[in-house]
Amino acid sequence: MPVHKPGPHLGHKSPFKYLANKHTHGGKKDPNSAQLNLTPMVDMLTMLVVFLLSTFSASGEIMMVQRGLKLPSAVAKTELERAPLLIISIDTITLNGEEMGDPRTIKDDPTDKIPALTEKLTALQAEEEAVFEPSDTVPVWPGRIILQADRTTPSEVLNKVTTILYLTKWRNISFAVEERAK
Amino acid sequence: MSVDTSSGGGGGKKSVDAHINLVPFIDLMSVLIAFLLITAVWTNIAQMNVTPKGQGAMGEPPPIDKPPPKFVSVLIGPNEIRVGMTDRSPFPPIKRTLGSVEGEYESADPAFGELLTLLEGFRTKPEFQGDFIADNGVMREDIEIAADKGVQYQGVISTMDIAVRAGWKDVGFIPPASLSARMTEQ
Numbered sequence: 056m057p058v059h060k061p062g063p064h065l066g067h068k069s070p071f072k073y074l075a076n077k078h079t080h081g082g083k084k085d086p087n088s089a090q091l092n093l094t095p096m097v098d099m100l101t102m103l104v105v106f107l108l109s110t111f112s113a114s115g116e117i118m119m120v121q122r123g124l125k126l127p128s129a130v131a132k133t134e135l136e137r138a139p140l141l142i143i144s145i146d147t148i149t150l151n152g153e154e155m156g157d158p159r160t161i162k163d164d165p166t167d168k169i170p171a172l173t174e175k176l177t178a179l180q181a182e183e184e185a186v187f188e189p190s191d192t193v194p195v196w197p198g199r200i201i202l203q204a205d206r207t208t209p210s211e212v213l214n215k216v217t218t219i220l221y222l223t224k225w226r227n228i229s230f231a232v233e234e235r236a237k
Numbered sequence: 238m239s240v241d242t243s244s245g246g247g248g249g250k251k252s253v254d255a256h257i258n259l260v261p262f263i264d265l266m267s268v269l270i271a272f273l274l275i276t277a278v279w280t281n282i283a284q285m286n287v288t289p290k291g292q293g294a295m296g297e298p299p300p301i302d303k304p305p306p307k308f309v310s311v312l313i314g315p316n317e318i319r320v321g322m323t324d325r326s327p328f329p330p331i332k333r334t335l336g337s338v339e340g341e342y343e344s345a346d347p348a349f350g351e352l353l354t355l356l357e358g359f360r361t362k363p364e365f366q367g368d369f370i371a372d373n374g375v376m377r378e379d380i381e382i383a384a385d386k387g388v389q390y391q392g393v394i395s396t397m398d399i400a401v402r403a404g405w406k407d408v409g410f411i412p413p414a415s416l417s418a419r420m421t422e423q
Contacts, residue, residue: 093259093263096263097259097262097263097266100263100266100267100270101266103266103270104266104269104270104273107269107270107273107274107277108273110277111273111276111277120282126282127390127391127393127394127395128391128394129283129285129394129395129397129398130398130402131285131397131398131401131402132283132284132285133283133284133285133286134283134284135282135283135284136284201284204390205390206389206390206391206394207389207390207391208389208390209386209387209388209389209390210384210385210386210387210388210389210390210392210393211386213384213390213393214383214384214412214413217287217410217411217412218412221289226288226289227286227288228286228287228288228410229284229285229286229287230284230285230286230287230394230397231282231283231284232282232283232284232285232394233281233282233283234281234282234283
């Protein structure tokens, strides 16, 4: 079979007259018509959808990181679970969005008490335990809470907050961390 | 995009050319991309679980008919990391070279590498293994970690991370005064 130099139009040498007419307007170019090749666009969209679906994570639904708050990073970690959220940022402590105190003043306070936080945690504990339904896997109320703290939070504040959590029966604290590769 | 099965010469015959309409397909793809971009979480958030540790930590009185279990205790300070074990003299402190620099983590501080080796040793060296066997014959995985004054949260998380990587998966975060082990020579 001889090899021919490709012609200027698609279907130039094609015996299929229908195709030749369709793509080349019978051998004449229409100056007002432009054909958009959709194949690469569809390819790109498909690739994008596959990539975004593979990187989709539902943890964003469970917890949104507060603006300006930098989480500590860790390699060893487990999947985030749904629980009440206690946030310690640089200038405020909040429980489920309600302000509980200022960590800067709490750090310098010689006592281990944060009355607003203790009161709110006790009330929330009673509320959560009342609606808890035991199962075979979780026979007693687990007392789970997520602690989202800035990576620069001083240990004095952290120690006070965790002591209050233990005293108010929140015994499963999940420290929120940013996943980091080894 | 079309599939043409006509021979080209059948004048007057009905065309069997099938066209796939790409417009709804592209619309669907665009909507999907917009949705996924809006809901995308670019930083992956995970959790590290901690529980209270030590005698009577879970609200139960300590047993009187058998010796209390031994614990590995880690006290992280701004300048050094101290490791101790119940009923044993404390181990030499590990000097932190970077201190509590903002945002630092273990890959930047060789002290955490030393800590990893020490904590792995408790699980692998025969002289320690007998101390951590539970009643059911399985090796316990619980460890106590405390943070001294002047330490940042990242330092605490890095220490916990190292403990988990060394095989101590049940991490307890407690105040320094509640640690089971003595941390200074007396």
